Amino acid sequence: MNYEVIDSHCHLDFPKFNKDRHETIERARKSGVVEMINSGIDYKTNADSLELARKYDFIHATLGLSPQMVPDATDDKINQILSQMERNIDKAIGIGEAGLDFYYCTTDAGRKRQEDVFRKVIEIADRYNKTLVIHGRDGEDLALEMTKDLDRVVFHCYGGSLETMQNIIDAGHYVSVPTLVCFSEHHKAIAKDLPLENMLIETDSPYLSPRKGRNEPAFVLDSVPVIAHLKDIDESEIALATMQNTRRAFEL
Numbered sequence: 167m168n169y170e171v172i173d174s175h176c177h178l179d180f181p182k183f184n185k186d187r188h189e190t191i192e193r194a195r196k197s198g199v200v201e202m203i204n205s206g207i208d209y210k211t212n213a214d215s216l217e218l219a220r221k222y223d224f225i226h227a228t229l230g231l232s233p234q235m236v237p238d239a240t241d242d243k244i245n246q247i248l249s250q251m252e253r254n255i256d257k258a259i260g261i262g263e264a265g266l267d268f269y270y271c272t273t274d275a276g277r278k279r280q281e282d283v284f285r286k287v288i289e290i291a292d293r294y295n296k297t298l299v300i301h302g303r304d305g306e307d308l309a310l311e312m313t314k315d316l317d318r319v320v321f322h323c324y325g326g327s328l329e330t331m332q333n334i335i336d337a338g339h340y341v342s343v344p345t346l347v348c349f350s351e352h353h354k355a356i357a358k359d360l361p362l363e364n365m366l367i368e369t370d371s372p373y374l375s376p377r378k379g380r381n382e383p384a385f386v387l388d389s390v391p392v393i394a395h396l397k398d399i400d401e402s403e404i405a406l407a408t409m410q411n412t413r414r415a416f417e418l
């Protein structure tokens with residue numbers, strides 16, 4: 167099959183790519199992954215994402231603050247990241263990943279702190295009119311409630327319920343299907359139900375590999391035939407639509 171795609175969410179700066187980062191990026195490009203969006207999760211990975219975007223014009227950076235670090239982080243550390251976002255806003259195509267992770271954090275105090283910090287991140291996305299990339303594991307409903315009025319929102323690696331997904335679509339937001347769709351029944355149900363107009367695809371590399379070992383952006387292509395089969399739509403149409411959706415979602 168000959169078509170081009172975008173990996174809408176990956177972490178190429180992570181240590182898992184230290185030995186062969188450039189080769190991995192080249193491999194993705196040769197496979198037809200024409201653009202990649204690299205998302206930061208904290209101060210260091212935000213800086214590294216910006217560096218990757220500077221080096222490769224087909225890699226774009228988003229600046230994030232992962233909810234997983236929030237419960238234990240000092241106010242100073244959080245504020246450092248928030249000001250890093252604002253300082254570098256012109257070099258980023260979006261804000262995130264940020265949001266809520268109630269799977270990881272089960273205490274009321276921790277969840278409340280995630281919510282408070284997420285609200286500050288939302289304010290930055292809103293103030294600078296940037297696309298927001300949400301990590302919302304087990305907190306999808308509240309994340310949607312908090313971001314309903316934003317213009318451009320992507321629920322990355324969506325794994326919530328089909329009912330909440332309908333509300334996300336009704337709000338005009340995008341839902342990104344990870345390569346998990348290759349082997350997870352729940353993600354197959356999500357991909358089947360999700361209107362093509364709202365769909366992005368991603369690897370979340372180096373996580374969630376559809377093959378043995380580490381995931382990498384080239385493997386986003388594994389998900390295309392799976393989604394095409396589930397929706398009974400041509401592979402090339404899935405590739406084109408998700409690419410156009412990603413460009414629209416991030417104003418590329």
Ligand SMILES: [Zn+2]
Pocket residue numbers: 175176177205263370
């Ligand atoms: Zn991620």
